[in-house]
Amino acid sequence: MDDPRALLQVRDLTAQFNRDGVPSRVVNGISFDIAPGEAVGFVGESGCGKSVTARAIMRLAPEGSSVAWGGRILFRGRDLLRIEEREMRDMRGRRIAMVFQDPMTSLNPVMTVGAQIDDMLCRHAGLSRRAARRRTVELLGLVGIRDPALRADDHPHQFSGGMRQRVLIAIAVSCQPDLLIADEPTTALDVTVQAQILRLLMRLGRELGMALMLITHDFGVIAGMVERVYVMHGGDIVESGEVDALFAGPQHPYTRALLAAVPRIETAGRTT
């Protein structure tokens, strides 16, 4: 249980929302580990608690709702559910970063794209404005934005959805976090762009030595990308294991149903 190699150890995590005074539990005591530099997948249908789990690791509650977390989230030995808000704020972005589902609404429309990377670098890397901008341009180049020096001064509405997700990835990796949580990073994107974004995430994970928590509702996305998978259903982890083993012999009926939903082409492509 207490694997010293683990970067993140989650134990009996629960999450409970308060809906008009009525508590409703949406994560029912789940446990999992992520090792340094490891890519792990989380699969499950809509509403099974994937995003709530991801946000619990960041200790972020959605605006205007109160959520109570239980259990332990050990990150390099520190329990994220018990540290001071100050320390947690230093962790966010610096140690643990997150890429969200919808790139169209995730960038601040009134700030330039560059400024939204700059502020992160100034905050965590303590860079001056000019040094931050130099690094921002490098980062934009790294995630595949052409003419990065020029585009840094553009506003988000001048970018396509795929490019915005690249920018959000640049923001997330800017301070070289140990863990990158990607919550359905391709769901809102065009099919052709999806593969590019996933490849980008995997490449950056390898190059920067980041652990990757890749959340999706689509087994096809996970295939060939991650080593291990956790299957979530109704706030529980119902099955976990190596991707290949899971594909070969799913134990839980829900996992089987999920696998059956993967388009044939994906599976065929994987086996050849």
Next chain:
Amino acid sequence: MIRMVAVRLALTLPILLGVSIVAFVLMRALPGDFAQASAGTTAISAEALDTIRRNLGLDQPVWQQYLVWLDGALTGDLGRSFATRQPVTGELLPRLTVTAELTLIAGLMALTMGACTGLASARLRGTTDWAVRGLNSLLLAVPNFVVATLIVLLAGLYFPTVGIFNYVAFASDPLGNIASLLLPALSLALTVSVTISENTRAAVLEVSSQDYVMVARAKGLRAWTILGNYLVRNALTPVITVTGLQLAALLGGSILIETIFTIPGMGQYLFDSIANRDYPAIQAIVLVAATIVLLMNVVVDIAYARVDARVSYD
């Protein structure tokens, strides 16, 4: 951007023309005219009244009177006041500056109070939200002339030494001048601040639940950075809109407030002119007020483009 401003300014001209026609006709549709109003209750022969009308050109058809007025207005001559026989422009300008100052002070007060209470209400929620909204409903239910009357009453009752009707001219004592306008401006600002407060609150709440605010929090940014660069900057556009629109309300309110506090501004001038049926004066005031409101709208549009890069007028 410059083209947009030029186009908008050019568009104000036909609007002003329309406003001047409507005002011209409406005024003459009011019962009575200057001759009767100036006669008051004293009995004057019908011939004498007719002589007055002939001298002022009131015996001619309305459209002809309008053309004469328009001809003068186009060359910057707004005619002479019936009551004083002085050029209207000369009478209006000093009063206009007084009203402009009052409206400006009231506008700044309303914006500060409204934005601060709205922001606090949206960010702190709980008791603060509850208190602000309660106060807002109360202020909204009470018209500003009642607030003004209350201020006058209370000040007279508890601080009889503080002269509240002592309007001080700016030229003679700038600080005293501003001080003498504070209470009138406050009573003018309260109702408007409610609108700004409610709109700020709604805008900030709306922005708070946006994804990019969650992203900002996930970046570990400091609370002040998130507040300034993510919440306030995005909530600014709707707040600018209401503030601009409320300027018309402030101008309208100043008529009553100036009358209550006996401030020699445009409002009191309008009040007297209407009572006298002093057509040229009324016409000039309406025109100036319309111009101010129209210009303010252009300023609001410029402000949009400065705040939000998505707004482009090309």
